Amino acid sequence: xxxxxxxxxxxxxxxxxxxxxxxxxxxxxxxxxxxxxxxxxxxxxxxxxxxxxxxxxxxxxxxxxxxxxxxxxxxxxxxxxxxxxxxxxxxxxxxxxxxxxxxxxxxxxxxxxxxxxxxxxxxxxxxxxxxxxxxxxxxxxxxxxxxxxxxxxxxxxxxxxxxxxxxxxxxxxxxxxxxxxxxxxxxxxxxxxxxxxxxxxxxxxxxxxxxxxxxxxxxxxxxxxxxxxxxxxxxxxxxxxxxxxxxxxxxxxxxxxxxxxxxxxxxxxxxxxxxxxxxxxxx
Numbered sequence: 001x002x003x004x005x006x007x008x009x010x011x012x013x014x015x016x017x018x019x020x021x022x023x024x025x026x027x028x029x030x031x032x033x034x035x036x037x038x039x040x041x042x043x044x045x046x047x048x049x050x051x052x053x054x055x056x057x058x059x060x061x062x063x064x065x066x067x068x069x070x071x072x073x074x075x076x077x078x079x080x081x082x083x084x085x086x087x088x089x090x091x092x093x094x095x096x097x098x099x100x101x102x103x104x105x106x107x108x109x110x111x112x113x114x115x116x117x118x119x120x121x122x123x124x125x126x127x128x129x130x131x132x133x134x135x136x137x138x139x140x141x142x143x144x145x146x147x148x149x150x151x152x153x154x155x156x157x158x159x160x161x162x163x164x165x166x167x168x169x170x171x172x173x174x175x176x177x178x179x180x181x182x183x184x185x186x187x188x189x190x191x192x193x194x195x196x197x198x199x200x201x202x203x204x205x206x207x208x209x210x211x212x213x214x215x216x217x218x219x220x221x222x223x224x225x226x227x228x229x230x231x232x233x234x235x236x237x238x239x240x241x242x243x244x245x246x247x248x249x250x251x252x253x254x255x256x257x258x259x260x261x262x263x264x265x266x267x268x269x270x271x272x273x274x275x276x277x278x279x280x281x282x283x
Contacts, residue, residue, distance in 0.1 A: 019077035020045040020092075023065065025052050026255035029125055030085035031072045032214035033118075037089040039247035040210055041096050058153055068155040086115040086211060093207055100207040107201045110193075114200065114208040118215070121186055124179035125215045128275075130166040131176050132222055133267035138167060171274035180278040183219070183227055191232035198241060205245075213242045217252060221261065222268025226276055 022038070022045050024031035038045050050056040050071060058069045066073045066083055074082045074091070082088045093100045102108050142150060147167065154160040165173050190212070193200045200208040216239055219227055228235045242248060 021048060021075040022046070023048040023050060023062065023071055023073040023075070025050050025057065025071045027260070028052070028071050029129075029214040029218050030070075030122065032217075032252045032255070033085045033211055034072045034074065034088050034092070035251035036213060036247050037092045037100070037207070037210050039251045040100060040205075040245075041092055043092060043095060055153075069153075070155055086118050089207060089210060090115070100205070100210060102201060102204075102206060107206070111201060111206055111208045115211055117186070118211055120182050121212070121215050124182040124186075125218050127162075127166065127173070127175040127179040128222060128224065128268075129218065130163060131170050131173055132271045133264050135167055135170050136267045137263070171271040176275060177278055180227070180275060184279065187228040187232045187235055190238070191228075191234050194234035194238055198238070200238075209238075209242060213239075213248070214252065217243070221256075221264045223265045223272055224268050224275060226272065227279065 020038075020043065022031075022034060024035065024047070026049065050062065052071070056062065057066075057071055062073075063069055065075065065081055068083075070083075072085055072088060074088045076082070076091075082091055090101065102111055138147065138150065151160050151164050151167070154163055162175055166175055170176075190200065197203045199205050200212070216228075216235065219225060220239065225236070243253075
C-alpha cells in the first residue's frame with residue numbers, strides 16, 4: 001500500500017463532510033465503531049484501509065498521523081487529526097442531524113459515561129481477542145525471533161508485556177481474569193439500562209449503542225456469548241436489534257469473510273471452558 005499523509009492545508013470552501021479521511025482496519029473494533037457512526041449518520045468518507053498484518057499501521061507516514069501506530073485516525077477537511085474512537089464518533093455525530101448524542105436531561109451524561117467506559121471495555125475485549133484468535137494466528141505463523149520483534153513493536157512497554165503474557169498463557173493469563181471481571185460489570189449495567197427500553201438510552205438509538213456494538217459483537221464472534229447469555233438476556237435482544245440495522249452490514253459485517261469468521265469462532269470456542277471457569281469463580 002502506497003500513500004502519503006493528506007494535505008493539511010484545508011479548504012474552507014468545502015463542507016466538513018467532503019474531505020473526511022478515515023485510516024482504519026477491517027477487524028479493529030475501534031475502527032468498526034467509527035465506521036458504524038459514519039454509516040448511521042450517512043456521512044461520506046474516504047477510506048484508507050490499513051493491513052495491520054503487513055505493518056501498514058507502523059510505517060513512518062502513518063506514524064506522523066498517529067505516533068502510537070494504532071487505528072482509527074480521522075483527518076478532517078481542515079487537516080485536524082482525531083485519534084480516539086470515542087472522540088471521533090462525537091465529532092462525526094455533530095456534523096449532521098439528527099444527533100445520536102442526547103441533548104438534554106440525564107441521558108447526556110449517561111451517554112458520555114458509556115463513551116468514557118469504552119476505554120476499559122476496549123482493554124477487556126483486546127485481552128480476549130489476543131488470548132484467543134490473535135494468539136493462534138501469531139504462534140502458528142511466527143518463529144520465536146519474529147514473535148519478539150512483533151512484541152517489541154507494540155505501542156509501549158506495558159502493552160508489550162501484556163501481549164507477551166497473553167501469547168504465553170492464553171486464556172490462563174491474569175489479563176483474561178481482568179477482562180471477565182470488567183465485562184461482567186459492563187453487561188450487568190447494560191442489562192439494567194435496557195430495562196427502560198430497546199436501547200441503552202431508552203426508546204431512541206443513541207451514540208451509546210453505536211459505541212458499544214462492536215465490542216459486544218466481538219464477544220459473540222469469539223463464541224464467548226456465555227459471558228452474557230442466560231444471565232443478561234436483554235443484551236442478546238439488543239445485539240440482535242443492532243445487527244439488524246443497515247449500518248451493521250456496511251460497517252462491520254462487510255469486513256469479515258467466512259474464513260475469518262471461522263477462525264474467530266474456533267479460537268474463542270476452544271478457550272471458552274477456561275474463560276467460563278473464571279466466570280463461575282466470580283459467581
